[in-house]
Amino acid sequence: QVQLVESGGGVVQPGRSLRLYCAASGFTFSDYAMHWVRQAPGKGLEWVAVISYVGNKKYYADSVKGRFTISRDNSKNTLHLQMNSLRAEDTAVYYCARDGEWIWDYWGQGTLVTVSS
Amino acid sequence: DIVMTQSPDSLAVSLGERATINCKSSQSILYSSNNKNYLAWYQQRPGQPPKLLIFWASTRESGVPDRFSGSGSGTDFTLTISSLQAGDVAVYYCQQYYSTPYTFGQGTKLEIK
Numbered sequence: 094q095v096q097l098v099e100s101g102g103g104v105v106q107p108g109r110s111l112r113l114y115c116a117a118s119g120f121t122f123s124d125y126a127m128h129w130v131r132q133a134p135g136k137g138l139e140w141v142a143v144i145s146y147v148g149n150k151k152y153y154a155d156s157v158k159g160r161f162t163i164s165r166d167n168s169k170n171t172l173h174l175q176m177n178s179l180r181a182e183d184t185a186v187y188y189c190a191r192d193g194e195w196i197w198d199y200w201g202q203g204t205l206v207t208v209s210s
Numbered sequence: 211d212i213v214m215t216q217s218p219d220s221l222a223v224s225l226g227e228r229a230t231i232n233c234k235s236s237q238s239i240l241y242s243s244n245n246k247n248y249l250a251w252y253q254q255r256p257g258q259p260p261k262l263l264i265f266w267a268s269t270r271e272s273g274v275p276d277r278f279s280g281s282g283s284g285t286d287f288t289l290t291i292s293s294l295q296a297g298d299v300a301v302y303y304c305q306q307y308y309s310t311p312y313t314f315g316q317g318t319k320l321e322i323k
Contacts, residue, residue, distance in 0.1 A: 130260075137303065137314055138305075140312040197250065200259040200260055
């Protein structure tokens with residue numbers, strides 16, 4: 094069965110970096126684009142970034158552009174999100190989601206990132 | 211950016227009654243070349259990730275009960291739950307995937323009256 098498992102979250106000070114991971118299983122990872130979506134505590138959903146199935150196309154929300162980098166390793170079925178220069182407003186649960194030709198059909202359980210001094 | 215606006219923000223409906231949630235996009239999300247509306251609906255129960263209910267504005271995801279239906283085109287869309295069940299208590303989001311940045315509505319909290 095399809096599984097997406099995020100990891101790498103935690104408490105980090107403002108200005109520091111963190112790298113998130115999304116381990117995929119149960120499907121051919123290299124056939125799908127992948128997204129990161131976040132949700133601040135008690136708030137709605139915010140799309141963060143997307144990467145094409147090959148990894149050659151990447152798009153970002155303006156709120157993270159220049160600070161976050163999405164990448165993938167198709168040989169290891171893993172999606173990454175490198176987050177630099179973290180701010181308090183980046184505090185959120187980060188979800189990875191599978192994109193099957195515009196259909197975001199599977200989401201992970203999320204990993205919590207808290208940016209606080 | 212395409213702004214997605216849902217109404218109402220919250221809704222209380224009796225068990226077995228109909229629930230209707232509206233979603234309006236700031237510009238058309240109907241792609242003329244394929245006549246598809248790039249609109250999805252998600253359900254998010256407390257402490258859970260979002261769950262895809264509807265895509266292409268009206269196509270029900272596999273396994274989603276047929277009491278959930280989506281309609282609309284262009285800029286105005288509706289999610290209807292025909293007969294509310296206790297397990298439908300959740301926050302519902304619409305989302306456009308017509309263009310980046312992909313955007314979500316603010317969410318509609320559905321409760322039992």
